[in-house]
Amino acid sequence: MMAILPELVLTAGALFYFVVSLFKTPDIRLQRLSGMVIGLLVFITVCLTLSQQTSLFYGAYAVDSYSQMFKLLISFAFFIVVIFGQHLKGISDEVRPEYTMFLLLSVLGLMMLVSSVELIAIFISLELSSFALYLLVPLRDDRTGVRVQMEAGIKYILFGVMATGFLLYGMSYLFGLTGSTYLVDIVPALQTIASQPAVLIAVLLVLAGFFYKLGVFPLHFWVPDIYQGASNETTGFIATVPKLAAVALLIRFMTLPTGQPDFLVQLFSVIAVCSMFYGNLSALVQTDIKRMLGFSGISHAGFIMLGLLSMGADGYGLAVYYIAGYVLMNLACFLVICQVSRDGENLAIADLAGLHKRQPLLAIVLAVSLFALAGIPPFVGFMGKFFLLTSALQQGHLIVVILAAINTAIAIYYYLSVVKVAYTDDPVDETNVNVEPIVKMIGIGLVLMIMLMGALPAKLIETAGSIVQTIM
Template sequence: MGIGQMNMLIFLPELALITMALVLFVATLGSWSFKRLYGLTMVMSATVVVCAVASWGQEGALFFGAYQVDDFSQLFKIFITMGLFAVLAMGEGLKGIETKLKPEYFLFVTLSSAGLVFLSSAVELITIFISLEVSSFALYVVIPFRKADGQHREQMEAGIKYVLFGAIASGISLFGMSYVFGITHTTYLADLVKVVPGLLATTPMLIAGMVLMLAGFFFKLAMFPMHFWAPDVYQGTANETAGFVATIPKAGAVALLIRFISLAQGTAIGDFNWMLAAFAVFSMVIGNLSALVQEDVKRLLAYSSIAHAGYVMVALLCVNVLGFSTAIYYIAGYMMMNIACFYVVYHLGQDGENVTLDNLAGLYKRSPLLALVLLVGAFGMAGIPPTVGFFGKFFIFNAAIQKSLYALVIITVINAGISAFYYLKLVRAAYSPVENPGNTLVVSKPASFLGMALMAAILLVGIFPQFFMEVAEKAVGTLM
């Protein structure tokens, strides 16, 4: 196979996403019917997934070594493209988006996904930063696209907060990168991994630079101390947009954190690890305690995402193959469970309005399918077997115990118990008997199929975790 052919094949998912974005850009210039545009978008999105799966197993480096294609990057590209397809399928009709902005919505969520795909292969600091900004800038535009309906201030406020926090996160990341570059004299991760482990124990300024750089990246994961934006943005933006923001960027953030935290492999547990452990604890505690008192479902899921970021960080702190593989398994499961919950929110909000716990009352009578999808998704998030959430948490506890992180395990177990209260509160609301449950909710056949597929995925990945853990371990093996 020639060099040109090889480069084309290893860059296939990116080329497919870029082509999709270009086609959607042309669509924004015309006056296509929404049905035609949506059908074309779904076909292109499915094609992107096929391209990502087809490129699995490819290896190579592009752009002078700044872009690395390996099993690790390709696995995350599969997650991101499948997540994009699921979110677009979930948002059938785009009920919460201004009619004139629907073509632009498809364009910008595609561009955001493309940035995350670039991020999963970026192995050089400037390339990483640019990829992160491509993803973020597209979302800055999309957040305020919600229908006004007398709530114009709410989505504008959400958009402004997301932009401001994103700008702050970018500044903190760049500031941290300047420290790392100044001390190590390189921006390539392959060179950093050779010098960072030795310098972490002797150079406090490098620890400060790494923490600042990672704190900026925590913005995508909605993790303490960059979590404040999440509740207001989730609540203020459209339901379909919140479903995107709550899921797909998390995969890109975990890929990024694994690459950076793997730089500390082989070092003793020191100040750097303990600072990240403190961030994990604060995320779990703040997220779970705040979620307990929420009535708005999207706001509850926002605080839930903050807590789950803490769980993922516990796995990352193991800094070994098992810990990183567990983080990959967990974030894949989290995406499925969260999309399932937002799937219910989207279909329950008939005109794109927010959904409260009161709106869930009697859901099992109005739509047995939506109630069942919510039950499976919420049970998974709570860690109830045999869902993927149960085994994800189990693997996190196992990995942390093997690294003797007993205090973190105890705190995580307590927080997992607290979280069960508000997840089960969602289920109880959906299955609570009421005298007048309201009109029957009609879910189209394609949407019904998506709901059943999400439930099957949450259960099957939980019942057969070994295969998926082996795939994750193979992917992580390219880093270690």
């Protein structure tokens, strides 16, 4: 019972909001408070269960140091999203209980996903998380002035179903080849038939499903439309929390032998470079801040792929370090977006003009997060990119490293152009942005963590690598 205490808290929270949705909408302040309490309880229970080591449900659900590491990251990111998005400006009052219920169910699915070590359990967890997200996107209030949430919701579910088809087809191949749905049985079984082409096809199909969740090329096409169509709070969640689970699951499957590792390395190299160039070049011309962050997310997913090129624990540890830093940087960006957006409307980059006059703290948080995303020292983005490029260079991927360095230079332009707007342009609206004390504390905390992770990367990378080693 103790091992799955975070999952039980999330389930109880979802049931609570389900009951609330059946009655007259209660006081909005009570809803906000209960949401923050549940988010805090989830984070605390994860901290209490970090040392748990057990196997549940006939070995299909593993609670170990690897799963608990990602649960800690997921619960932390979820709590931060709940704090800075507590007012749910883009969500109608009438559907707030349903919105929070689906949000909790999505987090529950993601936490189950990082502990699942059996194909059917992985599929159920992935679908629980995904379908809850599909419903969150169209719940955006029409009064925000945005009319694309329904289109975004339809695109999200259609593309998601396609990715699910790839995933399920690949899993059926793995089961047919090995006669088991447990990863612990699939690994040795594949070692005896690793030279068969069907093994590579199965792994590629499964990876395609994970690439969709991570938003890498060529399964990236949903990202900018969903970022723009969903509410700011929903986009902040989609841009961070699910990507943690996607990386966790991707690393688990990368431990499976394929018989053709050279081919996979070449494939990942192409995917990484294409993701970087497509994301960065597309971000250059964006005027909507969320669409820009969506395209930049595609680029950063390409950098995460560099950590997988080593096919070893060290590279996977670097990928974990980078995705953790990426989540912090994006949380800081969306904290600013949710605070500056008055009624939950989308923000153009021009709307950030003169932010340093309207709210100096938010301008600092935005600048630090964008500097870090651009890969400027001494922040975590720079250290993450530096170590990933160094690792890829040591593996002999010189061309990939050169192209990645070029992309870093491209990204600096559009990230710093936003900082320029915030600090040098005259504000169109000179009204001060009111920020609650707790949100200010969260903003300062995110800035400090972005700097601290950049200043002390070695211990964090070593810890992540040693934890990943436990599942290999």
